[in-house]
Amino acid sequence: MNSDRVLLVDDEPDIRRLLSRYLGRLGYIVQEAADGEAAVALVKAAIPDVVITDMAMPRLDGLGLLEQLRRLDPGLPVIVLTGHGSFENVIAAMRCGAAFDYLVKPLQDLTMIEVAVARALEVRRLRARAREADQVAAIREMAVTASDKILNPLNIILLSLAQLTGEGVTAEAKTKAAAHVEAAVETIARVVRQMRTVARYAPREVLPGLREIDLDQAAGDEKRDVQ
Secondary structure (H helix, E strand, O other), X not given: OOOOEEEEEXXXXXXXXXXXXXXXXXXXXXXXXXXXXXXXXXXXXXXXXXXXXXXXXXXXXXXXXXXXXXXXXXXXXXXXXXXXXXXXXXXXXXXXXXXXEEEEOOOOXXXXXXXXXXXXXXXXXXXXXXXXXXHHHHHHHHHHHHHHHHHHHHHHHHHHHHHHHOOOOOHHHHHHHHHHHHHHHHHHHHHHHHHHHHOOOOOOOOOOOOOOOOHHHHHHHHHHHHO
């Protein structure tokens, strides 16, 4: 029994009941919404794994729902149920990436929706793995960046301590060495504070190809999100 969640959106109760029972028997957790506005409210409360939606609905139609879903979760796969009258709208939605797949109503074979849902879930899982791989790579690069920012001032401290403890060092040289130590300690403290901030930093989306997190940028983004 799986725990994948499917949101079914259709203003026709009989269709919702038929598809909900069928998907439920396959082990999916199914939520139902009678129109786009109700669906948006459910998605805001908890993002499902797949959305199946009709196009012609009251209050907020399928196109409006697709637009709202892209804002809430750009990677959420949406399967559109369409009649021939709204076929062009579906093709346009698929071309811009708003819809993952479509099925033409009335459905002659319910296994078609079973296959479509399974494909959508597999694609969503693959996308999640790709994001995780990018996140791991980004974290590794952040660790390298942070270590460099700490090791450099540490080297300055070691050199300055050698000056402070050396023989025949003038008072002026000792004053400069002490100032270098103080500046290096402040640099290390700043990097540590940034790392603690970045530890709470949760970027909304890891962009493909991201390989380095700038500590200053990430800390600033996190502060703006808090404000």
